[in-house]
Amino acid sequence: MTIRALGDTAVLTGRSLRHIVRSPDTIITTAVMPIAFLLLFVYVFGGAIDTGSGSYVNYLLPGILLITVASGIAYTAYRLFLDLKGGIVDRFQSMPIARSSVLWAHVLTSLVANAVSLIVVVGVALLMGFRTGAGVSSWLAVTGILTAFTLALTWIAVVAGLSAKSVDGASAFSYPLIFLPFISSAFVPTETMPGPVRWFAENQPVTSIVNTIRGLFAQQPVGDDIWAAVGWCVGILVVAYGCSAVIYRRRVG
């Protein structure tokens, strides 16, 4: 049964990866906005932002990577919504395949698509002067955190795709997620913010994740931030996965 589930998931993942290969614009549009933010903040606002020593592009990149993921997962909701609406999910569900494979295929595809977008954004950042002395283990840790973050947000996207009533609704949920890094340590240090805003910024998931990735790139100790980051990712993942499972069962039986 498990082997069959893996096989079915692999077949369906192949299908949705083919969708991405045939519409590479989804990768490009995912990367365009974060790159625009990167250019805007490094070359326009960056000069006026005081983040202490070090180049601003190094400071900014972690938050930009999270924005990339937040905008990329909207496509997962969009594709899942279209599958449900077009009746192909009904077709799959009336066939003798593992029930979970339909959702997992979209989730794995999201991981691949977001990884490609992230590589594009990091490439642009390197051209803009981003530098890191991070070793293999730090890069692995960054990859691990970004993967966990993508997984967590993708399952939120699955909830949105399953419960949306329209195509617009299926992707609108991602706007607050894209906006969240602005009220965090991603663009400016939180110490400059007024009391309540600062409190929110320092206690929301993005700040701990950004600080962790920034620390890993800068080869500085990451302290408790990494545990907060992992905790947030796992917590969001578990809740979103649970909600998806319940909605999926209710929706497709």
Added chain:
Amino acid sequence: MTAETAIRVRGLRKAYGDVHVLRGVDLDVPRGSVFALLGSNGAGKTTAVRILSTLLTADTGTATVHGFDVAAQAAEVREVISLTGQFAAVDEILSGRENLVLVARLRHLKNAGRIADELLARFALADAGRRRASTYSGGMRRRLDVAMSLIGNPPVVFLDEPTTGLDPEGRMEVWRTVKDLARGGATVLLTTQYLEEAEHLADRIAILHEGRIIANGTLAELKQLMPAATVEYVEKQPGLEEIFLAIIGTAGGGREAARDGAAASDWKERR
């Protein structure tokens, strides 16, 4: 449960809130027969098919397909059925051939490529096999949809309004396919709102109205519900459909179906 019954439904009820879609449906579909569930929009046809194909659970009542309970043994039911829904459920970004290979792989069949090529040829899609399904006409898309349903030769086939939205040629192609399926020994349950279609294809017809089966039998049996036939002479004019098909000079099979269609309208006019 006799060996000859493919689908057996008893006391099936389903409500969405205050809307009672099915109000106690009983059905028996003999193996190897074509069974038409006839009803207007909103009669509950799609709901019944969705319950039988394990996509929806009934509130009360039982339904078995090949002896398997659709609620308790859904996995076994899915092994023996295929569903063609009301809207052609094909992947538009994939080519016709890729759609077929996808379903063959999901049915865990070997030689997925060969099965796909055979079906493309059988459904006159070989030339279009490598094109994306989004470029297909409505009739081609429906043909691909039906072809996807036949992969793995499921013994029970559900067709939910298979000809809705098709042009006359497309409809006849679907009719031919249904007849082929029946010849091959499959049990076909199709829903339709076209009386002519039920009359033309089905061995047995059940009329679903406001969530209940109000008539069920062979065409001959249903005819007996009507007052005795009277003989009158009516000039037989060609229908627009026959004119349309004569002018565009459709292929042989289409003509055969057209003749059948004409015979069917003969009966109606005699009545």
